[in-house]
Amino acid sequence: MKRAYAIAKKDMRIYYLKGPVVIFGVLSPTFLFLAFMVGRDLQIDFLIAGLLGMTVFFTSTSVSPVVAPTETQSKNLERLAACPVSITTILIGDILASVFFGVAISFIPILLGIAMGVTIIHPLILILGIVLATFCFSAMGLIFSSTPTSMTSTVMMLSTMIKFPLVFISGIFIPIRELPLWGQALASLSPLTYITDLCRYSLQGNTYNYYPIIVDIGALVVFLVIFMVAAIKLHEKSLPKRL
Amino acid sequence: MQNVITVKDLTKNYNGLRAVDHINFNVIKGEVFGFLGPNGAGKTTTIRMLTGIIKPGFGQISIMGFNIARDPIKAKQLMGVVPEMSNAYVELSAWNNLIFMADLYGVPKKTARQRAEALLNLFDLYDRKDHKIKTFSKGMKQKIIIAMALMNEPEILFLDEPTSGLDVQSARLIRDIIRKLNKDGKTIFLSTHYMEEANELCNKVAIINHGKIAAIDAPEQLKIRIGGLQRVEVSFNKPADISALSAIPEIINIRKKGDKLALYTNEPGSIIYKLVDYSRANNLKMVTLHTLTPSLEDVFITLTQEVG
Numbered sequence: 001m002k003r004a005y006a007i008a009k010k011d012m013r014i015y016y017l018k019g020p021v022v023i024f025g026v027l028s029p030t031f032l033f034l035a036f037m038v039g040r041d042l043q044i045d046f047l048i049a050g051l052l053g054m055t056v057f058f059t060s061t062s063v064s065p066v067v068a069p070t071e072t073q074s075k076n077l078e079r080l081a082a083c084p085v086s087i088t089t090i091l092i093g094d095i096l097a098s099v100f101f102g103v104a105i106s107f108i109p110i111l112l113g114i115a116m117g118v119t120i121i122h123p124l125i126l127i128l129g130i131v132l133a134t135f136c137f138s139a140m141g142l143i144f145s146s147t148p149t150s151m152t153s154t155v156m157m158l159s160t161m162i163k164f165p166l167v168f169i170s171g172i173f174i175p176i177r178e179l180p181l182w183g184q185a186l187a188s189l190s191p192l193t194y195i196t197d198l199c200r201y202s203l204q205g206n207t208y209n210y211y212p213i214i215v216d217i218g219a220l221v222v223f224l225v226i227f228m229v230a231a232i233k234l235h236e237k238s239l240p241k242r243l
Numbered sequence: 244m245q246n247v248i249t250v251k252d253l254t255k256n257y258n259g260l261r262a263v264d265h266i267n268f269n270v271i272k273g274e275v276f277g278f279l280g281p282n283g284a285g286k287t288t289t290i291r292m293l294t295g296i297i298k299p300g301f302g303q304i305s306i307m308g309f310n311i312a313r314d315p316i317k318a319k320q321l322m323g324v325v326p327e328m329s330n331a332y333v334e335l336s337a338w339n340n341l342i343f344m345a346d347l348y349g350v351p352k353k354t355a356r357q358r359a360e361a362l363l364n365l366f367d368l369y370d371r372k373d374h375k376i377k378t379f380s381k382g383m384k385q386k387i388i389i390a391m392a393l394m395n396e397p398e399i400l401f402l403d404e405p406t407s408g409l410d411v412q413s414a415r416l417i418r419d420i421i422r423k424l425n426k427d428g429k430t431i432f433l434s435t436h437y438m439e440e441a442n443e444l445c446n447k448v449a450i451i452n453h454g455k456i457a458a459i460d461a462p463e464q465l466k467i468r469i470g471g472l473q474r475v476e477v478s479f480n481k482p483a484d485i486s487a488l489s490a491i492p493e494i495i496n497i498r499k500k501g502d503k504l505a506l507y508t509n510e511p512g513s514i515i516y517k518l519v520d521y522s523r524a525n526n527l528k529m530v531t532l533h534t535l536t537p538s539l540e541d542v543f544i545t546l547t548q549e550v551g
Contacts, residue, residue: 006346014334075330079391081296082324082401083347084316240297243328 003085007093008100015063015070016101026108028062029054037173048113049203050172053133053196055109057167060102060134064141065159066152067094068235072242073150081243087235091228095138102134113203122202125213129198132220136191139227146234148241166190171197176210191223245272246305247399247430248293253302255288262288264454265302270399270447275421275431277445277462279438281547285454286434287327290403293432294324307398320348323397327404327434331387333377337368340376340387341394348395355394362390365420382413389417399430406440418444438540448539450546457546465542474535475514478503480528487525491517503531 033051071077080090110120120126144159167173169183170192176184187193194216201209201216209216248270255263263285270276280286291297293304295315304311306318331340338359345355363369366386376384385405392400402421406414421444425431435441441448442462449459458465483504485497493514496507508514511534522529 002349003347006343009346010332010335010339010343013339014332074333075328076332078291078296078326078328079324079330079388080347082294082319082322082326083344084319084349085347086316243291243296 001092004089004092004096007080007085007090008096011063011067011094011097012100015067016097026055026059026105029058043204044116045113045118045204046175046200046208048109048116048118049199049208050196052106052109052113052130052199052203053170053192054167054172056102056106056130056133056195057137057163057192059105060098060137061141061144061159061163063101064094064098064138065144065155068142068145068242069147069150069152069155073152077239078243081239087239088232091139091142091231091235094142095135095228098138098141099131099134102138103130106130106134118203120202121205125198126202128217129195129202129220132217132224133191133195133198136195136220136224136227139224139231140191142231143227143234146231146238148238150242166192169193171210175200175208191220194219194223246270247272247307248276248432249303249305250293251303251305253289253292253299253304255285255292255297255300257288261454263292263300266451266454266456268449268456268459270430270432272430273425273428274446275425275433275444277441277448278432278434278451279436279441279448279543280451284451284547286451287403289451290326290401290432290434294322294326294401295319296326320395321398323392323395323400325388325392325400325402325405327407331376331384331391334375336373336375337363337379337387337390338372340391344391344394350395358394358396359390362393366390366416382409385409385413385417389420393424397429399432400424401432403434404436405433406435406437414440438538438543442539450543452547458542462539462542465546466537466539468542473508473511473537475506475508475511475518476500476503476531476533476535477506477518478530479522480530483521483525483527488521491521493517 029051033054037047068077071080141159144155147155147158149155169186170190171179171187176187176193176197179187194211197209197211198213198216201213246269250266250268253263253266254261266289278286278289292299293311295311295318298312307321309318311318332343335343341359341362342355345358350358360369363372368383368386371379371383376387379387389405406417409417418440421431421433433441433444445462447459447461448465450457458468460468485499485504488494488504488506489497491514493508493510494506495509498505506514515532518529518532
């Protein structure tokens with residue numbers, strides 16, 4: 001775990017603590033959010049819950065997909081592969097950095113909401129949800145980065161192609177219960193649905209979530225396990241092709 | 244004599260092509276083992292398997308008793324590696340790169356700081372410790388990469404082309420450091436394209452070609468083994484007529500080497516007499532004259548052509 005933490009520290013220094021990354025992590029969901037919300041008469045707690053879910057999603061998947069291709073290109077990966085660390089440790093390190101970043105940036109919409117009069121009704125559930133979701137989305141980002149390429153643009157294109165459609169099917173702009181049956185079925189396949197649902201529960205109250213809380217948490221855990229196992233397997237396969 | 248690296252029947256295929264073909268060798272504790280071969284011969288693939296970066300297709304590698312396939316972490320813990328295509332983290336300072344390596348090898352913090360300081364002083368980089376690697380010259384970067392490989396005080400140091408592309412001073416410094424590390428008891432596995440470097444540093448060399456080991460022995464033993472190829476190197480004050488020299492029956496082959504001519508022969512003594520006659524007859528003055536036994540480069544060329 002200490003070695004994974006060392007990798008996380010390295011990632012934070014190289015990839016995360018940069019002005020453009022932080023700004024992009026905040027601006028990207030904000031603009032997307034404003035584009036859909038301006039002119040619609042919606043409650044502020046509904047808006048902030050959606051913005052929070054989306055911020056956690058975008059920030060946690062923003063850098064983790066590009067670490068492996070960047071290190072392939074910069075010839076650091078072979079050095080790392082020669083060290084006494086397993087691929088699992090390297091990936092856990094990448095995830096930890098992404099989690100720290102995701103959790104830190106999630107404070108921005110929370111503080112914005114508090115400033116606008118939103119009350120956090122279930123703070124512990126919100127914290128648990130955010131931490132679980134950042135782990136889950138960071139692991140998802142690692143699946144994108146398993147493509148054996150040194151071109152970050154290829155990975156970003158793949159990541160964007162999957163991330164943006166998920167935003168529209170996860171109950172951020174339209175509550176799940178208002179979706180048609182096929183839309184609800186589709187939403188259940190997106191991990192973003194469950195953190196958004198948890199945010200609604202935490203900020204709007206017991207009647208605004210679609211799934212029971214235990215289902216939301218269980219689904220995030222299941223997605224995390226699936227993404228993590230898939231990322232490890234895929235990276236084990238792709239590492240020799242990167243060298 | 245204790246074997247620190249044992250390689251048995253090592254084989255690796257890439258896309259249906261055999262990159263490494265059933266190779267066997269041992270590296271003894273405390274020796275500098277040279278690993279030579281032309282481009283594409285299987286050198287880097289072998290080193291990547293030895294250092295646990297890729298898995299062997301077939302065969303066994305033991306690093307100080309640890310099977311690299313079964314215990315990769317324990318085996319890697321004993322090594323320092325300078326891969327051929329490797330870089331330090333350019334966005335991190337020299338200090339942070341070294342400490343990062345120490346963290347990955349589980350070196351305690353206080354020891355890590357002491358080692359980082361000692362290595363930065365050894366490589367004459369202490370003044371630049373807080374500078375990002377992206378501001379370093381190629382030679383400085385290579386020094387840091389080697390320092391990174393030494394942060395865990397490894398028993399075995401793998402160096403893949405450590406002086407490739409470096410200026411003369413940096414290359415000489417790195418060779419001096421290799422000698423010092425070896426004197427301190429470290430086993431060095433050195434892959435290089437520079438035959439003179441291998442000749443100067445290695446106790447034993449293996450030559451690999453087309454994935455197979457063409458020869459393993461001490462450099463001088465290999466030179467004796469190929470025999471026959473002595474040469475006389477001569478330079479004149481004016482250009483000499485190569486075709487006239489070719490008429491000398493004892494000369495087997497002539498190669499032009501800059502302003503010198505290398506005359507390959509089995510009878511260097513009689514060649515010298517003939518050269519004196521030739522220079523008198525053509526009003527030339529000999530500037531330099533050397534008789535040379537086969538070099539490691541000659542061995543390399545002969546052996547890689549034989550297997551090829």
